[in-house]
Structures are given as structure tokens and as C-alpha cells.
Amino acid sequence: MLTFSWFYSLILLIIILMIFIKFNKHILLILMSLEFFVIMMFYVLFMYFSMLNVNQFVSLYYLIFSVNESVMGLTIMIIIMRSEGNDYLSSLSVLKW
Template structure:
């Protein structure tokens, strides 16, 4: 059962990497793939802590920091979209930053 779980996690991580590589033109799709990676890593933490039989409150801290990270990412995306009108990464001029 545990081997199935780790293989499932590995498949999810590979899918996340493929999504990140394939859809790298829009900022929103990049942020969504990164959030999917955060969810998979949270699942890894839960499995790891349940195997070790350790208190799982540290995973709550991980969720708090991941929510803060996602809010910051969305804020940056909104700032970029208001200044550039669209969210294509290849159309942005990074010298402005």
C-alpha cells in the first residue's frame, strides 16, 4: 500500500513538471501548476508524518505559508496584467522590473 502511495506521488510530481514545462506562456497557468505542486508536497508531508507517527501540526504551518505564497503570486500577476494588459510571459519586458 505504501509503495502504491509513493508511486502515485511520483506520478503527480511528474505531471506537475510536465504542466509547468508545457504551459509556460501564461502567468496564471504557471501559478496554477505551482499550486498543484504545493498540494502534492502537502500530501507527501502527510504521508511522511503518518508513517513516522509524528504530530502533523507542522503540515498546518506549511499550508499557511503556501497560502501566503499563492496570494503573493496572484498579486504579482494582477500588477503585471494591469501594466501589460495581457499575461503572456514572452510579451513582457523584464528590463522594466
Template sequence: MLLEYIILFSFLSGVVVFCSTRKHLLLSLLSLEFLVLCVFLLLFLVMYNYGYELYLLLLFLVFTVCEGALGLSILVSLVRGHGNDYLSSMSMLTW
């Protein structure tokens, strides 16, 4: 029971960090990966406690890896195009 509360607190702190990160794209991506890790741990605990099969977790990890690769490719494209990863240096019109 205590482990669920710790993971839930970690998730909420990750949401606060994601909402307060407005300067760098890399910090936003790292906080998103932390949120995905917290969701993965909560999903694992729930499925393990109720005796479900863990195939859904493998599918979740596949989509997580795809999301991470897509985020890194956007980061590389932004750094090559603008020279930095500041979110304030780009506009929605330049995408």
C-alpha cells in the first residue's frame, strides 16, 4: 500500500515538473519519460496484484520506446534547425 502512494506521489511530482518546465525541450522530454515510468510501475503493480497476464506491459513498453525515439528525433531536428533547444526561440508558425 505504501509503494502505491510513493509511486503516486512521484507521478504527481512529475506532472508538476512537466508543467513548470518552460525553457528547454530536453527537460520536458525527460519529465515525460519519468511520467511514463511511473505509469509503468503502477500498471505493473496493479496487474501483478490481481494476477493478470503481463503482455500488456510489453506493448506499453514498445509504445514508450517509440515515443522516446520520436521525441529525440524532434529534439535533434530542433537543435539542427535553431541551434539550441530553447522553447522560446521557436514559434508555432515556423514548424
């Protein structure tokens, strides 16, 4: 049962990485795929710690940092949308920063 769950979690991680690579036109799609990747990594981390019978406070710290990361990503996306007018990655340039 445990290997079955590990197998599906690894398959989902690979699918999420493929979605991240394929849909890179909008910043919002990139942020959504990154958040799904964070949730799947939390699931894998939680399963790993529960399998080892270790204290699971590390996964709580992981969730705290992932929430901070998502808030920073949404803030940057809002700043870009207000300055550029859209959330296309093609409209961004390194020279503008």
C-alpha cells in the first residue's frame, strides 16, 4: 500500500513538472503549477516522516515557508500586471527591471 502511494505521488510530481514546462505563457499558470508542486512535495514529505515515525513539525515549517512563497509570487504578479497591463511572460524584459 505504501509503495502504491509513493508511486502515484512520484507520477504526479512528474506530471506537475511537465505542466510547469509546457504552460509557461502566463505568470498565473506558472504560479498555480508551482503551488501544486508545493502541495505534492508536502504530501511526500508528510508520508516520509510518518513512515519513519519522526516528529512532523518540519512539514509544518515547510507549509509556513510555502505560504510565504505563494504570497510573494502573487504580490510580484500583481505588481507586474499593474505596470504592464497583462501577465504574459513575453511582455517582460530584463532591461525593464
